[in-house]
Amino acid sequence: MESSAVTLEKNKKLPRSSSLWRQIARRFLQNKMSLIGLAFLIFIILFSFIGPFFSPYVNLGVDPTNINQSPSAQHWLGTDKLGRDVLTRLMLAGRISLLVGLGAMVMSVVIGGVLGIISGFYRGIVDQIIMRIADVLMTLPGLPLLFIMAAILSEWKVPTEYRIYIVMLMLSIVGWPGLARLVRSQILSLSERQFMQATEALGLRDTRKLFKHLLPNIIPLLIVSGTLSVGGAILSESTLSFFGLGVVPPDASWGNMITSANSLLDFQKRPWLWVPPGLAIFLTVISINLLGDGLRDAIDPNMRRR
Amino acid sequence: MKGYVVKRLFYMIPTLFGASILIFFLYSLVPGNFIDADQNLTAERKAELYELHGYNEPVVIRYFIWLKNLLKGDLGYSLQFQLPVGEVIGNYIWSSFIVALASLILTWFIAILVGIVSAIRQYSIWDTFITIIVFAAMATPSFFLGLVIIKIFAVDLGWLPAGGMISTGSNFTGWEYVKDVAEHMILPVLVLTMLGIGGLTRYFRTNMLEVIKQDFMRTARAKGLKERVVIFKHGLRNALLPAITLFSFELPALFGGAIITEQIFNWPGIGAIYMQAFSVRDYPLLMGFTMFIAVLTVLSNLLADILYGIADPRVRVKK
Numbered sequence: 254m255e256s257s258a259v260t261l262e263k264n265k266k267l268p269r270s271s272s273l274w275r276q277i278a279r280r281f282l283q284n285k286m287s288l289i290g291l292a293f294l295i296f297i298i299l300f301s302f303i304g305p306f307f308s309p310y311v312n313l314g315v316d317p318t319n320i321n322q323s324p325s326a327q328h329w330l331g332t333d334k335l336g337r338d339v340l341t342r343l344m345l346a347g348r349i350s351l352l353v354g355l356g357a358m359v360m361s362v363v364i365g366g367v368l369g370i371i372s373g374f375y376r377g378i379v380d381q382i383i384m385r386i387a388d389v390l391m392t393l394p395g396l397p398l399l400f401i402m403a404a405i406l407s408e409w410k411v412p413t414e415y416r417i418y419i420v421m422l423m424l425s426i427v428g429w430p431g432l433a434r435l436v437r438s439q440i441l442s443l444s445e446r447q448f449m450q451a452t453e454a455l456g457l458r459d460t461r462k463l464f465k466h467l468l469p470n471i472i473p474l475l476i477v478s479g480t481l482s483v484g485g486a487i488l489s490e491s492t493l494s495f496f497g498l499g500v501v502p503p504d505a506s507w508g509n510m511i512t513s514a515n516s517l518l519d520f521q522k523r524p525w526l527w528v529p530p531g532l533a534i535f536l537t538v539i540s541i542n543l544l545g546d547g548l549r550d551a552i553d554p555n556m557r558r559r
Numbered sequence: 560m561k562g563y564v565v566k567r568l569f570y571m572i573p574t575l576f577g578a579s580i581l582i583f584f585l586y587s588l589v590p591g592n593f594i595d596a597d598q599n600l601t602a603e604r605k606a607e608l609y610e611l612h613g614y615n616e617p618v619v620i621r622y623f624i625w626l627k628n629l630l631k632g633d634l635g636y637s638l639q640f641q642l643p644v645g646e647v648i649g650n651y652i653w654s655s656f657i658v659a660l661a662s663l664i665l666t667w668f669i670a671i672l673v674g675i676v677s678a679i680r681q682y683s684i685w686d687t688f689i690t691i692i693v694f695a696a697m698a699t700p701s702f703f704l705g706l707v708i709i710k711i712f713a714v715d716l717g718w719l720p721a722g723g724m725i726s727t728g729s730n731f732t733g734w735e736y737v738k739d740v741a742e743h744m745i746l747p748v749l750v751l752t753m754l755g756i757g758g759l760t761r762y763f764r765t766n767m768l769e770v771i772k773q774d775f776m777r778t779a780r781a782k783g784l785k786e787r788v789v790i791f792k793h794g795l796r797n798a799l800l801p802a803i804t805l806f807s808f809e810l811p812a813l814f815g816g817a818i819i820t821e822q823i824f825n826w827p828g829i830g831a832i833y834m835q836a837f838s839v840r841d842y843p844l845l846m847g848f849t850m851f852i853a854v855l856t857v858l859s860n861l862l863a864d865i866l867y868g869i870a871d872p873r874v875r876v877k878k
Binding site: 402536 | 573574575577578581582585586588589590690694695697698699700701702703706707710714811815818819833837845848849852853856857
């Protein structure tokens with residue numbers, strides 16, 4: 254009894270002058286679910302980016318003598334109709350799907366963040382214009398909008414290796430309005446706060462107000478909505494690629510790998526072709542959402558969903 | 560309130576106007592068109608059709624013609640069906656509607672029930688289990704879920720038909736027909752319900768947890784009311800209030816069809832027709848449908864605000 258009390262006393266550190274970010278980190282580390290999400294996400298990233306180096310099939314590519322093999326010791330997830338190793342392709346596809354998700358997120362956060370800040374800070378006519386554009390974009394159904402853009406951009410005859418940047422761009426065009434609205438309302442409510450009135454009274458320049466006082470306060474919001482939007486972007490990319498409008502072969506993405514399910518024989522008899530990429534999307538998005546949720550809880554306990 | 564509604568109605572005009580511009584010019588940028596896609600047409604016939612459909616006019620002129628017809632309630636003429644677009648939408652919207660309605664009712668029923676139980680038993684095993692299911696539902700690509708469901712229930716188990724709306728070659732009437740359609744509906748409804756349930760369950764759970772902490776709940780218990788009455792009459796009612804807004808947002812989904820799910824299940828709804836029209840570049844139909852959804856979206860936003868104002872007077876004052 255006594256000894257435990259003593260160790261407790263010893264381990265108890267003096268309350269550190271803990272910074273905001275340290276508190277956030279502590280709260281985050283207490284959340285089991287989000288740690289699982291983070292761990293899984295790291296696993297998937299390693300699987301996609303490091304995994305191919307351990308695969309003997311990366312440079313082999315097409316192998317006509319070895320087509321449509323079911324899973325075996327050599328090919329853990331079998332081979333496809335061109336004799337390519339499905340597991341290796343799954344890793345390479347993961348690189349593209351993750352990059353597209355991340356890239357689309359970065360673009361939407363930059364566009365949405367900048368326009369949202371401008372809107373909320375300068376108000377007036379600029380705000381009106383930006384918000385009306387956002388309104389219009391949000392009025393249009395997302396999927397048809399993506400289809401249209403994909404059809405238009407396909408006409409540009411972009412080399413396939415640059416195609417993923419086009420997909421990122423498309424997803425961010427659909428993604429920014431929601432974010433801009435969120436940022437704008439946050440800026441508007443921050444502007445009412447006393448510290449912003451103080452900056453007014455002190456006669457600070459606009460740039461100083463923006464970068465020193467407003468931006469730091471919306472960074473947490475951007476991190477959380479950014480993280481959560483990666484999952485959405487990966488889902489949208491997979492849908493587009495499934496319909497042949499996103500990432501196109503020979504580049505593999507998880508979405509276009511599932512396209513093999515369109516052939517009746519592959520769908521019924523060769524589930525190893527299309528089930529693993531589907532599960533990969535599922536597991537990736539679920540981990541990203543768990544992580545994003547954990548971050549939200551850690552960053553702003555008030556936003557907590559309990 | 561009336562003034563507010565009128566103001567909001569006027570507010571809709573520029574948004575819809577902007578939407579019409581964006582829709583028209585985006586579609587006009589899409590490569591290919593219905594007439595060129597037809598290999599059997601001679602060059603003269605093509606030129607004739609171009610003239611007939613006004614494709615020789617500049618884009619801007621064509622936009623204003625389209626807009627003028629739109630304002631008269633004329634959505635244009637579908638090239639693929641050789642019918643007015645309004646009629647095509649009218650023909651297919653109801654098969655989309657029955658699936659959407661069935662899944663809507665199911666989703667809300669399950670979400671309310673599960674959300675409440677989860678909130679009352681917060682942090683129990685059940686609650687954790689539900690949380691995991693909710694996350695799973697939000698992370699599944701719709702087309703993949705559809706494929707897996709077909710594979711399991713239609714191909715492997717053979718319990719239910721894999722796609723379509725009626726059995727091929729059948730000409731059932733009366734109850735037989737209803738039964739046949741219902742059987743074909745089960746899987747698409749299941750998929751739509753699974754996809755929609757996540758967010759809603761989570762929403763009800765959060766709301767319920769908020770309400771449970773309120774003082775009036777304690778008062779109700781202190782009065783000696785039965786727990787059932789406390790939860791359902793005092794708690795649920797208040798938790799449902801903000802949900803009115805969400806209910807209005809279901810409007811576009813109810814009439815707009817589910818493009819992916821209908822495509823996967825070969826369900827002859829407006830979403831599948833959209834995909835088909837897209838592949839043959841039937842622009843009048845595509846533009847008409849997209850505009851239709853845009854109008855529905857704007858209306859549902861308006862409806863949400865009005866209903867919320869009626870249900871909760873505190874909101875009204877602030878505006």
